Amino acid sequence: MNRNLVTFIKNDLFQKIALVSIGAAFAQAINLISTPIISRLFDPSAFGILALFTAVTSTIGSIASLRYEIAIPLEKTKIGSKNVVLLCLIISAVSCIFLSVAIPIAEKINHNYFIQINFDEFKNLIPLYILFSSINLTIAQWTCKIERYTITAIIPIIRTSTIALFQISSGLFQSTNIFLLYGYFAGQVCAMLFSATWAQRNGKIFSAKKRNIPIIIKLIKKYAFLPKLAAPQELLNTLSQNLPNLILPFFFSPQHIGFYWLSIKVLQIPSTIIGNSVRQVLYAKICSLQNQNKPSSYIIIQYSIILFTIGTIMLAPVAIWGVEIFTLAFGRNWTEAGEYSKWIAPWIIMGFSNIPSTCAIQALKLQKKLLCWESFHFTARTATLLYVPLQYGMEQTVAAYATVGIVFNVILIAMGLYYSNMMLKKEKVEEK
Numbered sequence: 001m002n003r004n005l006v007t008f009i010k011n012d013l014f015q016k017i018a019l020v021s022i023g024a025a026f027a028q029a030i031n032l033i034s035t036p037i038i039s040r041l042f043d044p045s046a047f048g049i050l051a052l053f054t055a056v057t058s059t060i061g062s063i064a065s066l067r068y069e070i071a072i073p074l075e076k077t078k079i080g081s082k083n084v085v086l087l088c089l090i091i092s093a094v095s096c097i098f099l100s101v102a103i104p105i106a107e108k109i110n111h112n113y114f115i116q117i118n119f120d121e122f123k124n125l126i127p128l129y130i131l132f133s134s135i136n137l138t139i140a141q142w143t144c145k146i147e148r149y150t151i152t153a154i155i156p157i158i159r160t161s162t163i164a165l166f167q168i169s170s171g172l173f174q175s176t177n178i179f180l181l182y183g184y185f186a187g188q189v190c191a192m193l194f195s196a197t198w199a200q201r202n203g204k205i206f207s208a209k210k211r212n213i214p215i216i217i218k219l220i221k222k223y224a225f226l227p228k229l230a231a232p233q234e235l236l237n238t239l240s241q242n243l244p245n246l247i248l249p250f251f252f253s254p255q256h257i258g259f260y261w262l263s264i265k266v267l268q269i270p271s272t273i274i275g276n277s278v279r280q281v282l283y284a285k286i287c288s289l290q291n292q293n294k295p296s297s298y299i300i301i302q303y304s305i306i307l308f309t310i311g312t313i314m315l316a317p318v319a320i321w322g323v324e325i326f327t328l329a330f331g332r333n334w335t336e337a338g339e340y341s342k343w344i345a346p347w348i349i350m351g352f353s354n355i356p357s358t359c360a361i362q363a364l365k366l367q368k369k370l371l372c373w374e375s376f377h378f379t380a381r382t383a384t385l386l387y388v389p390l391q392y393g394m395e396q397t398v399a400a401y402a403t404v405g406i407v408f409n410v411i412l413i414a415m416g417l418y419y420s421n422m423m424l425k426k427e428k429v430e431e432k
Contacts, residue, residue, distance in 0.1 A: 019149045032269055038164075038180070039330040042167075044255040045255045047261050048261065049122070050184065054184065055242035058241075066227035068219075068226055071084045072145050073288075083216060087219055103123055103126060125181075132191075135196060158194050163186065244385060245257060248394075259337040267318060270315065271314070274307070275352055278355050283362065285299065299356070300357060319345040326341060347405040350406050350410060357417065373415060385397065
């Protein structure tokens with residue numbers, strides 16, 4: 001048993017995941033330490049405004065490059081990957097310009113869309129934030145492709161430390177609610193400047209040449225399935241995750257939205273420490289195995305079990321003593337957030353466990369299956385958020401929403417294991 005453990009620890013994939021996880025751990029430690037301070041400097045309604053901003057930017061930003069960044073690890077050569085990076089940057093810039101024009105037009109059409117939250121306070125930041133976020137995401141895939149995982153680990157530390165410093169200092173000297181949001185923008189800018197500077201110095205990925213244009217056109221056609229299938233799937237997934245922050249302002253106050261947002265943020269800290277690291281490294285590994293015509297089902301099963309175990313250990317106490325933990329950590333104003341956390345914790349555990357299955361489905365190019373699953377998931381979530389608030393309060397709405405998430409995450413895990421096992425059987429038959 002000890003020998004197997006040592007062998008597992010020495011495994012190259014495990015060490016890469018551990019390296020990226022260390023960076024994520026430092027970043028989330030900063031989050032964990034700073035959040036109790038920030039929660040006492042700003043009232044819950046400020047977090048409600050921030051929740052809406054992050055919901056809008058993450059939803060639109062998820063497809064800012066039309067998901068072509070997924071193709072960076074899929075390319076077999078560094079030159080090919082670099083051309084995909086260039087393609088992603090071009091599409092992201094076009095998306096930013098489009099949003100700069102579209103937002104004022106949308107504002108004129110429907111000025112009072114969000115009833116209880118003032119959208120005007122942050123609308124001008126949306127296009128730039130999405131552009132910077134898309135650049136960071138693209139470069140993150142590039143660093144995984146060339147296996148510079150140290151850079152991947154440093155970027156979230158820069159982002160979260162900047163956010164924490166800005167929010168705490170502004171809370172101490174200027175407690176206007178909008179400064180909580182400005183901290184997030186400052187963090188994204190600093191992370192983008194670091195990653196972009198490093199990528200240009202080490203790979204000159206921003207250097208475009210005329211000969212790149214025909215190659216980029218070929219790449220658009222080669223990976224046309226990404227904007228057709230992966231982009232709608234990712235949009236549905238992100239929109240589905242942000243639905244509470246987009247729909248619930250119709251029914252509840254910014255304060256209630258702030259309670260929900262802080263609960264989600266705090267409970268996702270442990271899973272984020274490992275989750276993003278596992279996702280980036282595991283996806284690159286599965287893609288590599290596919291390129292070499294090697295089976296990947298064993299890795300998927302192994303890491304699904306590992307992530308479920310880790311998630312349960314981390315979040316089970318919150319599911320039992322959520323109110324007590326939140327009241328002690330964040331103050332009496334956040335007791336209601338502790339009530340929400342009891343329902344959110346099991347949902348996050350299952351979402352944490354589905355990472356290997358999601359990576360496998362994407363690597364196996366089964367985006368149609370994933371899109372189908374996401375469509376049903378999105379429909380169920382939307383129906384829950386539109387119906388339950390009409391009959392019940394905020395806590396019951398959170399409970400119903402989390403239950404739907406648990407059920408569909410179990411289905412997704414089963415899909416990943418099923419299709420990876422089917423692929424393994426097919427490969428064995430072809431070998432014979």
